[in-house]
Amino acid sequence: xxxxILEISFDVRDAAxxxxxxxxxxxxxxxxxxxxxxxxxxxxxxYFDTAGDRDAAAQGMADVEAIALHAAxxxxxxxxxxxxxxLEPLFIGERFVVAPDAALIPADTTRHxxxxxxxxxxxxxxxxxxxxxxxxxxxLDVAGKRGLDVGSGSGILALAMxxxxxxxxxxxxxDADAFAALRDNRVRNGVDDARMPIFIGSIEALRGGVxxxxxxxxxxxxxxxxxxxxxxxLGGSLILSGILxxxxxxVVRACAGHxxxxxxxxxxxxxxxxxxxxx
Numbered sequence: 001x002x003x004x005i006l007e008i009s010f011d012v013r014d015a016a017x018x019x020x021x022x023x024x025x026x027x028x029x030x031x032x033x034x035x036x037x038x039x040x041x042x043x044x045x046x047y048f049d050t051a052g053d054r055d056a057a058a059q060g061m062a063d064v065e066a067i068a069l070h071a072a073x074x075x076x077x078x079x080x081x082x083x084x085x086x087l088e089p090l091f092i093g094e095r096f097v098v099a100p101d102a103a104l105i106p107a108d109t110t111r112h113x114x115x116x117x118x119x120x121x122x123x124x125x126x127x128x129x130x131x132x133x134x135x136x137x138x139x140l141d142v143a144g145k146r147g148l149d150v151g152s153g154s155g156i157l158a159l160a161m162x163x164x165x166x167x168x169x170x171x172x173x174x175d176a177d178a179f180a181a182l183r184d185n186r187v188r189n190g191v192d193d194a195r196m197p198i199f200i201g202s203i204e205a206l207r208g209g210v211x212x213x214x215x216x217x218x219x220x221x222x223x224x225x226x227x228x229x230x231x232x233x234l235g236g237s238l239i240l241s242g243i244l245x246x247x248x249x250x251v252v253r254a255c256a257g258h259x260x261x262x263x264x265x266x267x268x269x270x271x272x273x274x275x276x277x278x279x
Contacts, residue, residue, distance in 0.1 A: 004054040007070040008061065009043045018042065020064060028057040087118070090126060093135040096160065098126075102188075112163035115188045116156050129241040132266055132273035133217050134160050136239055142166050145212035148233060150203060151222065155182045155196070157215045162191050166213070170206070172199045203229050212236040220247045224254045231258045234278060241273040248272045 010017050025033060025046050030053075033046040048054040051073070058069050089099040089106065097111040105113045137157070143165030149158040151173055158171035171182055182198040199205065203226060214234055216223050219242045230238065238260060243251055245267055252262055255276050264275040 001076045003074050003076045004048040004051045005072045005074060006046045006048065006054045006057050006061075007043055007072060008046065009041050009068040009070070010066055012037050012040050012042045014066065017064075017066060018044075021061070021067065024060055024064070025057070028060065029053045030057065090131075092131045093138050095138045096134055096163070098156070112160070114156060114159055114163065116154050116159075116185055117188075128268040128271040129217050129243075129273065130156060132268055132271065133157055133215055133239055133241045136264065136266065136273060136275050137161060137164060137213070137215070140164075140213060140237060142213060145236070146210075148206075148209075148211040148214045150214065150216045150226070150230065151218040152182060152198075153178055153217075155185045155198070157217060158196055159185060159189050159191060161213060161215075162189075162196055168195050168197070170197050170199075170209075170211075172201060172203075172205070174200065174202055176200050203233070206233060209233055210235040213239070215239045215241075217241040219243070220251050223251065227254055227258045227260070231260065231278075234260075236277065237263070238276045239273065240276065241271070243272045243274075245270055245272045248274070 008021050010021070021044060030046045030048055033044055035042060035044045046057065048057065054071060058071065061067065061069060087100055087104065089097050089104045091097050091111070095112055096114060097105060097109055098114045098116055099105050100115070100117040102115050134157070137160050142161055144167050147158065147161040147166045147169035149155065149169060149171040152158055152171035153173060155171045158169040161169045173182070179198070179200050186193070186196050186198065211233055212235055214230060216230070216239070223240055240251060252274065259279050260276040261279045262274055263277045266273050
């Protein structure tokens with residue numbers, strides 16, 4: 001696939017000309033632009049999906065004086081793919097390895113492999129809050145159990161529960177942008193739709209059901225107001241993360257108010273995770 005580029009050059013001192021060029025580009029189907037300054041000359045490179053779009057944009061600049069136009073074609077570089085391929089697999093706890101591409105998973109590994117691309121802000125396992133959750137999950141007897149991942153983002157915690165043998169895990173988030181990540185990561189990791197149902201919405205949408213393991217890797221300001229509703233669906237362990245160490249006492253106190261006691265806790269750097277259970 002190619003990028004069709006229109007390079008527009010002019011005197012760096014002419015701010016008014018820069019405004020004219022940018023306003024003309026705004027009216028074109030340009031997919032984006034970049035700008036550099038070299039030896040007193042500003043060059044704006046505008047990108048287009050087709051040569052026709054680029055040439056039409058050039059015609060729209062033809063009456064602008066004191067600019068130079070140059071057309072170029074270049075093979076499109078997938079920088080995200082290049083970045084992902086340069087990464088190393090991430091080893092979490094004793095039993096998991098996470099990578100953005102299956103090719104990065106060591107062929108001889110005996111760990112549970114999770115494929116989660118480095119895209120969007122939905123959780124890839126690299127952050128302490130996610131790795132702490134996985135480290136606790138792998139110590140639990142999840143096989144044959146029912147899991148719930150509240151505010152699931154990429155779905156990495158739900159996928160980890162599936163890898164550990166959970167019978168089924170419901171994963172949901174209230175951010176509509178998370179749906180594509182949840183769906184695609186479920187496919188990437190070969191998990192059946194029926195085993196890991198996903199939806200966009202709130203916990204009230206569950207209506208009923210009790211779960212053996214519930215994970216919430218969000219922030220205290222979201223976790224605490226949801227504790228009452230979560231407690232209704234909890235039949236075993238509740239793993240809470242996304243919590244700064246300085247907020248630990250506030251969360252434990254709020255949990256106690258809903259009949260939940262601290263069974264285990266861990267910390268990495270400034271981040272805290274706790275496993276709670278009904279008293």
